[in-house]
Amino acid sequence: MSQIQDVELAQFGFSEPDIHRALGTIKVRDVDYADLYFESRVSESVSMEEGIVKRAAKSVSQGVGVRATAGEKTGFAYSDELSTKDLALAAETARYIANSPQGAQLVPAANRARPARDLYPADRPVTDIATAERVHLLNLIDAEARRYDPRIVNVMASFNLEYKRVLVATTDGLLIGDVQPLTRLQVTCIAEEKGNRQIGSFGGGGRVGFAYYQEQDRYAHYAREAARQAILNLSAVEAPAGVMPVVLAGGWPGILLHEAIGHGLEADFNRRKTSAFSNLLGKRVASDVCTIVDDGTIPFRRGSLNMDDEGTPTSKTVLIEKGILRGYITDRLNARLMGIPLTGNGRRESFQSVPLPRMTNTFMLAGESDPQDILRSVKRGLYAVSFGGGQVDITNGKFVFSASEAYLIEDGQVTRPVKGATLIGSGPDILTKVSMVGHDLKLDEGIGTCGKDGQSVPVGVGLPTIKIDEITVGGTQG
Amino acid sequence: MSGTLQTTQDLTQLAADLLARAKKQGATAADVVVADGETFSVQVRLSAVDRLTKAREKRLGLRVFIGKRSATASTSDFSGESLDRLVSDTCALASAVVEDRVSGLPDASAMAKDLPDLDLYDPTSLSTDQQIELAKRAESSALAMDPRITNSEGADFNSASGRVVLGNSHGFLGDYRSSTFSLSVSPVATDASSGGMQRDSWYAVQRKYGKLDSPESVGQEAARRTIRRLGARKVPTTKAPVVFDQEMAGSLLGHLCSAASGYALYKGASFLVGQLGQKLAPDCVTIYDDGRIPGGLGSRPFDGEGLPTRKTTVMDRGVLASYLLDSYSGRKLGLSSTGSASRGVGESPSVGPTNFYLVPGSTSPSDIIRSVKSGLYITELIGFGVNMVTGDYSRGAAGFWIENGELAYPVEEITIAGNLKRMFADIELVGSDLEFRGRIASPTIKIGEMTIAGN
Numbered sequence: 001m002s003q004i005q006d007v008e009l010a011q012f013g014f015s016e017p018d019i020h021r022a023l024g025t026i027k028v029r030d031v032d033y034a035d036l037y038f039e040s041r042v043s044e045s046v047s048m049e050e051g052i053v054k055r056a057a058k059s060v061s062q063g064v065g066v067r068a069t070a071g072e073k074t075g076f077a078y079s080d081e082l083s084t085k086d087l088a089l090a091a092e093t094a095r096y097i098a099n100s101p102q103g104a105q106l107v108p109a110a111n112r113a114r115p116a117r118d119l120y121p122a123d124r125p126v127t128d129i130a131t132a133e134r135v136h137l138l139n140l141i142d143a144e145a146r147r148y149d150p151r152i153v154n155v156m157a158s159f160n161l162e163y164k165r166v167l168v169a170t171t172d173g174l175l176i177g178d179v180q181p182l183t184r185l186q187v188t189c190i191a192e193e194k195g196n197r198q199i200g201s202f203g204g205g206g207r208v209g210f211a212y213y214q215e216q217d218r219y220a221h222y223a224r225e226a227a228r229q230a231i232l233n234l235s236a237v238e239a240p241a242g243v244m245p246v247v248l249a250g251g252w253p254g255i256l257l258h259e260a261i262g263h264g265l266e267a268d269f270n271r272r273k274t275s276a277f278s279n280l281l282g283k284r285v286a287s288d289v290c291t292i293v294d295d296g297t298i299p300f301r302r303g304s305l306n307m308d309d310e311g312t313p314t315s316k317t318v319l320i321e322k323g324i325l326r327g328y329i330t331d332r333l334n335a336r337l338m339g340i341p342l343t344g345n346g347r348r349e350s351f352q353s354v355p356l357p358r359m360t361n362t363f364m365l366a367g368e369s370d371p372q373d374i375l376r377s378v379k380r381g382l383y384a385v386s387f388g389g390g391q392v393d394i395t396n397g398k399f400v401f402s403a404s405e406a407y408l409i410e411d412g413q414v415t416r417p418v419k420g421a422t423l424i425g426s427g428p429d430i431l432t433k434v435s436m437v438g439h440d441l442k443l444d445e446g447i448g449t450c451g452k453d454g455q456s457v458p459v460g461v462g463l464p465t466i467k468i469d470e471i472t473v474g475g476t477q478g
Numbered sequence: 479m480s481g482t483l484q485t486t487q488d489l490t491q492l493a494a495d496l497l498a499r500a501k502k503q504g505a506t507a508a509d510v511v512v513a514d515g516e517t518f519s520v521q522v523r524l525s526a527v528d529r530l531t532k533a534r535e536k537r538l539g540l541r542v543f544i545g546k547r548s549a550t551a552s553t554s555d556f557s558g559e560s561l562d563r564l565v566s567d568t569c570a571l572a573s574a575v576v577e578d579r580v581s582g583l584p585d586a587s588a589m590a591k592d593l594p595d596l597d598l599y600d601p602t603s604l605s606t607d608q609q610i611e612l613a614k615r616a617e618s619s620a621l622a623m624d625p626r627i628t629n630s631e632g633a634d635f636n637s638a639s640g641r642v643v644l645g646n647s648h649g650f651l652g653d654y655r656s657s658t659f660s661l662s663v664s665p666v667a668t669d670a671s672s673g674g675m676q677r678d679s680w681y682a683v684q685r686k687y688g689k690l691d692s693p694e695s696v697g698q699e700a701a702r703r704t705i706r707r708l709g710a711r712k713v714p715t716t717k718a719p720v721v722f723d724q725e726m727a728g729s730l731l732g733h734l735c736s737a738a739s740g741y742a743l744y745k746g747a748s749f750l751v752g753q754l755g756q757k758l759a760p761d762c763v764t765i766y767d768d769g770r771i772p773g774g775l776g777s778r779p780f781d782g783e784g785l786p787t788r789k790t791t792v793m794d795r796g797v798l799a800s801y802l803l804d805s806y807s808g809r810k811l812g813l814s815s816t817g818s819a820s821r822g823v824g825e826s827p828s829v830g831p832t833n834f835y836l837v838p839g840s841t842s843p844s845d846i847i848r849s850v851k852s853g854l855y856i857t858e859l860i861g862f863g864v865n866m867v868t869g870d871y872s873r874g875a876a877g878f879w880i881e882n883g884e885l886a887y888p889v890e891e892i893t894i895a896g897n898l899k900r901m902f903a904d905i906e907l908v909g910s911d912l913e914f915r916g917r918i919a920s921p922t923i924k925i926g927e928m929t930i931a932g933n
């Protein structure tokens with residue numbers, strides 16, 4: 001395993017004096033802070049449908065984002081031209097937020113640093129894998145899914161990778177880079193029986209190389225899981241409608257935490273006091289069996305990073321401790337304005353967007369209950385195993401997430417599969433209704449993408465089996 | 479932002495040059511998309527500048543065919559060395575995938591010949607201070623409207639302009655310019671008794687600056703929409719008629735549009751599979767996709783493959799009259815392209831709407847609400863609970879409870895559920911209030927019955 005590769009300014013065509021000059025242009029009297037974010041990204045995808053790998057694509061992009069902050073104001077410009085002239089223009093644009101370009105401040109010389117740890121060591125770059133090998137893997141997936149059941153009529157699979165090199169230079173004198181690999185393998189199956197068509201999806205990934213999907217035959221597991229879900233849905237009955245107890249399985253159903261709690265604890269909304277969680281620090285927002293963290297430091301996870309996109313090391317932040325709201329997740333701007341700690345959650349989609357406080361891997365710690373006892377405790381309710389996406393209105397706290405694999409619970413037994421249904425609740429209230437937490441914490445497979453202000457970033461979630469005493473289930477059977 | 483602004487002629491020359499390089503490297507056919515543009519956006523919050531963003535960007539995408547194999551690649555680096563690498567990478571990728579019998583460019587004879595000026599570009603250039611002022615006026619109007627408006631997520635003004643050049647090895651070479659101007663406001667209101675907060679927003683978007691609603695009207699509408707949500711509550715689980723406002727009806731139309739995409743259909747991933755020519759909705763439902771509305775937000779003279787855009791009747795008095803197709807998905811289904819190829823730079827074509835809309839009826843929105851004795855008026859939907867394969871539908875909703883034809887009180891934390899096929903069949907009234915605020919637009923509609931889950 002190699003060390004982190006050094007990302008050098010020279011790779012972007014600049015020298016230390018160039019960036020020192022650019023930062024100097026920006027750092028005038030009113031400007032508190034400025035940074036340059038250099039990024040180069042290679043994305044590749046190969047996809048299969050109808051039994052043939054018919055599409056392959058590659059995209060290359062590079063550029064620099066230049067940002068200045070003054071009080072609550074942010075000036076931001078970006079360029080996909082990496083010349084000293086374009087950098088100077090971007091610096092002048094970013095400086096526009098300052099009242100005048102007067103009062104130059106001293107910018108310390110860059111202190112070259114590297115992240116203190118490597119959460120995604122690799123013995124070769126993630127791009128170093130022949131297209132033919134990817135094609136072969138997708139063919140194996142097609143065969144595996146069709147072998148699962150003859151009612152599988154179409155299999156769609158794709159392998160995507162991204163290889164990103166970033167470098168952050170700040171007016172505090174920090175100059176730090178990271179190489180961030182990211183891959184994902186996704187399988188979707190369509191099943192058909194007597195005109196009834198159903199879909200099933202499964203996938204996984206992380207900051208891992210291609211070999212990850214061959215280890216333990218993961219690709220085959222993904223194929224079988226997608227096929228199993230599609231076949232299962234052929235026999236699903238209408239979902240119930242109304243308030244009832246819901247048991248969430250471990251892993252990906254942790255999307256509940258992401259929507260119900262996570263977004264509401266991002267510092268920007270709380271600084272502006274537009275979050276349903278504003279002013280609730282130190283207050284009870286969950287039952288005492290709930291402890292929830294955001295942890296960007298777990299090796300190889302999709303939501304993990306050696307450093308955030310402002311050069312701050314990621315960390316493990318306790319959001320809720322035994323039901324009490326303990327902290328927010330922050331970027332530099334909001335941490336400074338609120339006078340609270342930097343948590344390493346300043347993330348951006350690319351050089352074309354500004355950093356915002358964003359989640360990394362958000363999950364609930366394991367409890368003490370036996371998952372079987374949790375199910376047995378429900379007389380009539382829903383057992384939700386897998387979910388599609390979710391969404392939240394941060395201001396009123398109402399959130400939804402949509403089950404894609406769920407079952408009825410009748411007299412403590414898991415019985416019939418039901419069709420997908422949306423669950424809706426209120427963020428500051430829902431976790432007070434969690435009465436049991438299993439000892440079976442599971443992190444998701446590595447497929448999550450979070451959207452905020454038009455910016456997408458990879459994230460992770462996790463959950464043990466939990467019981468929510470009541471939540472509204474949006475089926476059709478009232 | 480770069481001083482080296484390229485002319486449209488430079489970009490078309492670049493496209494032609496790239497096609498020649500691809501041919502030299504063994505491509506039997508190819509097409510190229512080049513796009514560049516400038517964006518400027520200001521965000522103000524509580525009457526102070528919150529964020530200014532300015533950028534100029536460019537991108538180039540190449541698709542090559544080597545016989546029946548194909549691949550795509552894109553880059554933002556237009557240097558000669560980078561373009562050489564792009565061409566060789568794309569050809570290498572194409573050699574590594576499997577032959578696809580139906581792949582290929584459209585027929586040479588079908589390429590767009592007339593490229594009408596659809597009035598998509600407005601050269602108006604606003605200064606930074608003018609844009610800040612417009613956003614401030616919009617937000618101030620919202621803040622001044624009512625003392626219950628206590629906070630704000632800000633107001634945004636955005637302007638963008640760009641060019642698209644598309645060329646292929648049939649000799650087609652087309653280009654067009656376009657611009658958009660948009661303004662949005664997101665006020666926050668507080669309920670003095672409960673302390674509960676609500677946020678809503680309103681926006682305006684146009685290709686011509688002169689056609690944009692005034693900042694004051696956008697701000698006031700945003701405030702009105704926010705205040706009316708205060709005091710929202712749940713309702714008991716029931717079945718009832720549901721009225722969708724313009725925006726929410728537009729979201730239903732969006733689902734229909736996705737289901738009518740040739741790609742979803744040939745993959746068997748649409749609830750409209752095998753429904754062409756079937757009566758799926760009542761006579762009051764006629765839907766067009768019209769790519770040539772002057773100044774339209776979805777208008778363009780040619781599609782993502784260089785085929786002429788046109789007006790397609792998707793649903794004719796309730797009968798599914800056409801799918802939306804590009805040449806690939808058309809060939810898969812044994813049908814002709816409808817000129818609906820949409821294309822991200824560096825992606826294979828897919829299918830997308832141009833200006834996709836439901837033809838308005840004659841009933842006013844207030845008369846639609848008056849027709850409901852007890853039911854729901856929906857103004858917001860959240861979440862992704864839509865299964866395109868089955869049409870099963872279940873989403874989080876907020877809006878108003880209707881009692882005896884009047885909006886009685888705001889509701890939230892409820893879901894509405896049904897099946898899209900049955901919902902379209904169950905459209906009882908189509909409003910007279912069609913307005914285009916995007917590529918998909920609908921008047922208010924009333925659906926006979928859906929399941930509402932609450933407490």
